[in-house]
Amino acid sequence: xxxxxxIQRLSPILVCGAHRTGTTWVGKMLSAGGETGYISEPxxxxxxxxxxxPAVRCWYxxxxxxxxxxxxxxxxxxxxxxxxxxDELRSLRSFKDLGRMLRDWSxxxxxxxxxxxxxxxxxxxxxxxxxxxxxxxxxxxxxxxHPAAFVSSLKRLDWPFQLQDLLDQPLLxxxxxxxxxxxIERIASQPADTIGQNxxxxxxxxxxxxxxxxxxxxxTLVRHEDLSLDPPAGYEKLYARLGLAYTDKACRAILxxxxxxxxxxxxxxxxxxxxxxxxxxxxxxxxxxSAAEIQxxxxxxxxxxxDFYPDLSWD
Numbered sequence: 654x655x656x657x658x659x660i661q662r663l664s665p666i667l668v669c670g671a672h673r674t675g676t677t678w679v680g681k682m683l684s685a686g687g688e689t690g691y692i693s694e695p696x697x698x699x700x701x702x703x704x705x706x707p708a709v710r711c712w713y714x715x716x717x718x719x720x721x722x723x724x725x726x727x728x729x730x731x732x733x734x735x736x737x738x739x740d741e742l743r744s745l746r747s748f749k750d751l752g753r754m755l756r757d758w759s760x761x762x763x764x765x766x767x768x769x770x771x772x773x774x775x776x777x778x779x780x781x782x783x784x785x786x787x788x789x790x791x792x793x794x795x796x797x798x799h800p801a802a803f804v805s806s807l808k809r810l811d812w813p814f815q816l817q818d819l820l821d822q823p824l825l826x827x828x829x830x831x832x833x834x835x836x837i838e839r840i841a842s843q844p845a846d847t848i849g850q851n852x853x854x855x856x857x858x859x860x861x862x863x864x865x866x867x868x869x870x871x872x873t874l875v876r877h878e879d880l881s882l883d884p885p886a887g888y889e890k891l892y893a894r895l896g897l898a899y900t901d902k903a904c905r906a907i908l909x910x911x912x913x914x915x916x917x918x919x920x921x922x923x924x925x926x927x928x929x930x931x932x933x934x935x936x937x938x939x940x941x942x943s944a945a946e947i948q949x950x951x952x953x954x955x956x957x958x959x960d961f962y963p964d965l966s967w968d
Contacts, residue, residue: 665732665771666895667785670796671858672776673806675877678910679796680774682888685906688897689772690764695731696777701750703741703757705731711818715825716781721788728789732773734765779858780825782865782872792895793869795862797961798877800855800954801947805938807851808946814850816841819857829861848946852953859957876961881935884911939968 666689668680677693684691695705696714707727716724730737741754764771776796778785785791807814816837819830826834837857840849866872873894880887884907892899942950951967958965 663770664896665773665785665789665791666794667773667775667778667782667791668794668796669776669779669782670862671779671798671803671855673803673810673812674776674796674798675875675880676774676776676796679794679875679880679891680772682884682903682907682910683794683891683895683897684772686892686898686900686903688770690734690760690767690769692731692771692773692775694775694777695728695773696775696781701741701753701757702744703737703754704761706737706740711822712815713777713780713819713822713825715822715828716778716784717824717828718784719824721784725788728785732771732789734761734769734771736761780829780861783869786869786872793872794891794895795865795872795874796877797859797862797874799938799962799965800852800958801942801950801967802877802935802938803855804848804851804946804950805941808847809941811847813844813847814854816850816853829864830857833857833860848949849953852950856954856957859961863957863960874961878935881911884908 666683668676668683670676680691680693683689692704694700696709698709698712698714700709705727707724736758738754738758741757745751745754763769773785773791779795782791782793782795786793819825820834820837820841830837833853833856836853840846840853843849862874866874873891875887875891880891885904888903888907889899892903897903939947947967955965955967
């Protein structure tokens with residue numbers, strides 16, 4: 654094994670990007686070969702204390718050198734698959750919470766005892782990805798999806814985004830989002846405008862991602878559409894990039910996840926399921942959004958989207 658491959662095998666993996674861009678699918682498929690231990694969204698404001706002890710107060714919490722003291726030790730423990738059983742027990746409020754605790758405890762125990770490579774699936778870590786790379790040694794994978802597909806998915810699930818969570822983070826505004834302040838404040842003042850909120854969120858995330866990729870050529874960007882059109886080839890390339898073995902087991906899981914025999918549309922109650930007809934799903938946004946909504950998404954996002962989709966289509 655070369656020194657580079659040895660480092661890859663030991664490095665944690667971070668899969669991030671805007672939520673609803675395929676981070677769950679990518680994370681699950683990268684875990685399908687059995688080499689990684691999957692950790693889901695420690696930066697979700699609703700995360701369980703057994704998984705990560707520090708509280709998370711804002712969506713897309715930004716971590717950098719100026720505030721890392723609050724998070725560093727907690728994430729180091731999470732990446733060692735240390736489960737905080739007592740903290741979790743104190744937080745239990747229902748049998749559903751208990752079931753989740755048993756699931757998380759067992760997955761952490763299995764990953765720790767089998768010396769698995771940590772895989773953090775966390776869309777909300779995208780702004781903080783340089784910190785995860787520099788302080789925790791993560792290899793970073795960033796997902797992206799056509800902005801209309803992203804917005805249509807959130808519309809279907811009725812998931813608005815509170816842009817105030819970005820404004821409430823002075824370090825995030827200072828380092829990345831200050832040029833967008835007036836636009837964020839304007840759309841944040843219109844709580845019913847979910848198309849505008851989510852379109853602007855897409856633009857903010859991927860405007861920052863463009864700068865991140867320029868500064869960190871070692872980061873890997875994957876387009877949801879490319880993986881959907883040819884999942885085996887796309888994932889084989891991604892596995893190789895991350896130093897993972899693309900086994901028959903992994904290939905079978907990927908094929909099962911994307912088969913044309915799967916549903917073309919997931920139920921709203923199964924928002925995080927990963928079995929879907931990947932090709933059919935590519936066009937779902939065209940019927941979910943009205944012509945006026947598509948035009949609104951395009952107006953807000955096209956200048957940024959064209960950097961990632963030179964052949965971008967809105968038809």
